[in-house]
Amino acid sequence: MTSAATVRRRSRVSKFDQRRRELADAALLALADLGYARTSLRTIAEHTEFSHGLLHYYFADKIDLITYCVQRYKAACVERYDGLVAEASTPEQLAIACGDGLADALGDAPLMHRLWYDLRIQSMFEDTFREEVAEIDESLQQMLWRNVRAYADLSGGTPSCSPADAYALFDGLFQQALLRHLAGTETAQDDLRNGIRTLLPRLID
Amino acid sequence: MTSAATVRRRSRVSKFDQRRRELADAALLALADLGYARTSLRTIAEHTEFSHGLLHYYFADKIDLITYCVQRYKAACVERYDGLVAEASTPEQLAIACGDGLADALGDAPLMHRLWYDLRIQSMFEDTFREEVAEIDESLQQMLWRNVRAYADLSGGTPSCSPADAYALFDGLFQQALLRHLAGTETAQDDLRNGIRTLLPRLID
DNA sequence: CGCGTCTTCGGACGATTGTCAAGACTTTTT
DNA sequence: AAAAAGTCTTGACAATCGTCCGAAGACGCG
Numbered sequence: 001m002t003s004a005a006t007v008r009r010r011s012r013v014s015k016f017d018q019r020r021r022e023l024a025d026a027a028l029l030a031l032a033d034l035g036y037a038r039t040s041l042r043t044i045a046e047h048t049e050f051s052h053g054l055l056h057y058y059f060a061d062k063i064d065l066i067t068y069c070v071q072r073y074k075a076a077c078v079e080r081y082d083g084l085v086a087e088a089s090t091p092e093q094l095a096i097a098c099g100d101g102l103a104d105a106l107g108d109a110p111l112m113h114r115l116w117y118d119l120r121i122q123s124m125f126e127d128t129f130r131e132e133v134a135e136i137d138e139s140l141q142q143m144l145w146r147n148v149r150a151y152a153d154l155s156g157g158t159p160s161c162s163p164a165d166a167y168a169l170f171d172g173l174f175q176q177a178l179l180r181h182l183a184g185t186e187t188a189q190d191d192l193r194n195g196i197r198t199l200l201p202r203l204i205d
Numbered sequence: 206m207t208s209a210a211t212v213r214r215r216s217r218v219s220k221f222d223q224r225r226r227e228l229a230d231a232a233l234l235a236l237a238d239l240g241y242a243r244t245s246l247r248t249i250a251e252h253t254e255f256s257h258g259l260l261h262y263y264f265a266d267k268i269d270l271i272t273y274c275v276q277r278y279k280a281a282c283v284e285r286y287d288g289l290v291a292e293a294s295t296p297e298q299l300a301i302a303c304g305d306g307l308a309d310a311l312g313d314a315p316l317m318h319r320l321w322y323d324l325r326i327q328s329m330f331e332d333t334f335r336e337e338v339a340e341i342d343e344s345l346q347q348m349l350w351r352n353v354r355a356y357a358d359l360s361g362g363t364p365s366c367s368p369a370d371a372y373a374l375f376d377g378l379f380q381q382a383l384l385r386h387l388a389g390t391e392t393a394q395d396d397l398r399n400g401i402r403t404l405l406p407r408l409i410d
Numbered sequence: 411c412g413c414g415t416c417t418t419c420g421g422a423c424g425a426t427t428g429t430c431a432a433g434a435c436t437t438t439t440t
Numbered sequence: 441a442a443a444a445a446g447t448c449t450t451g452a453c454a455a456t457c458g459t460c461c462g463a464a465g466a467c468g469c470g
Contacts, residue, residue, distance in 0.1 A: 035330040124384065125240040130388060170377070175373070
């Protein structure tokens with residue numbers, strides 16, 4: 001195989017992958033709008049400039065598409081939260097930054113977070129996504145644990161709970177705030193901010 | 206209207222309601238099996254001894270049925286958790302009892318709790334159940350708050366967070382444990398037990 | 411018994427679903 | 441330019457969905 005052929009082939013493959021990503025991103029928008037239970041392949045296609053038949057050219061079936069969507073979502077999550085470990089010189093600053101960060105995330109993209117929780121629940125019924133979902137949960141847990149450790153360092157203590165427990169506690173606050181936020185409660189973001197800020201010191205000895 | 210007629214009518218009405226409850230309970234089993242997204246009226250009927258047409262005799266439409274299911278579920282929840290405030294003479298005993306209680310609930314009926322989380326997510330997409338779901342959340346929050354207050358009394362302190370935050374934290378631990386339990390993690394129940402036991406003292410000043 | 415009301419059944423409907431295949435259009439290769 | 445490969449549209453399919461309806465069964469009352 002010549003070098004030129006390799007480049008050409010690579011280009012085709014990458015174009016194929018690029019369209020896959022494009023379609024998956026449109027599908028994510030549809031899913032965020034309607035939720036897993038109410039999203040069909042045709043409504044997904046309506047979120048693109050293409051027809052519904054094309055989806056089966058780029059994806060084997062619906063499960064394949066949604067699995068790929070979840071992976072895309074995960075990539076976006078990791079990328080977004082990777083540089084999110086706030087820089088702060090005092091534990092109070094870090095706690096505030098952490099609360100603000102999560103409250104902003106809640107306010108900026110509530111529908112995407114709603115979708116994430118939806119898919120995570122679906123993974124309890126269908127084991128097709130289970131693995132992917134578990135990986136996302138894992139990376140979110142690690143992201144949060146970095147913050148907890150940074151807070152412990154700044155305050156001169158050590159974390160007094162497991163990373164899994166810390167993540168579960170933060171996630172509980174976030175999900176409850178999302179629930180209220182979508183129900184129209186104005187104070188949901190502020191409550192989350194305060195909840196996070198007061199939670200952090202509780203996790204340190 | 207004669208007295209006899211009243212009795213007859215009452216009897217008819219109560220028989221009508223009784224069958225509604227019966228069908229709703231069967232529907233809950235189907236929902237617990239398959240989840241909201243995958244449960245149709247015909248699969249619900251297959252969980253009963255009746256045909257699918259009967260469902261529309263007792264319920265106006267599918268939303269009516271599921272709404273009634275959620276109400277039934279709520280009634281069961283409140284009844285179950287109302288007498289669950291453990292009797293303990295030391296804070297340590299109460300913390301252990303609380304952890305054991307939630308861990309047992311997780312182990313006894315994981316599918317029902319999975320359904321609860323599913324419906325709570327659906328309430329974020331469809332506002333039909335939103336009210337009912339919020340009421341259930343409220344009662345669960347109150348149940349947990351009774352335990353937190355009892356713990357505070359026994360340990361001679363006062364709760365240092367809001368009821369909503371306390372519930373969110375407990376719920377986060379429970380949901381994460383459920384996720385792991387259904388994924389096959391053997392230690393999920395024990396982790397939940399420990400998580401609850403160590404969480405309670407953190408909420409008290 | 412006969413009549414009327416309450417229950418239940420089972421088939422049918424139109425709409426929607428996931429899937430697929432045949433063909434048209436576009437781009438690349440020879 | 442011809443041929444080939446890749447991309448996209450369209451229409452159809454079988455299955456399933458929620459819903460509705462006519463008829464048959466069950467039951468109570470005169």
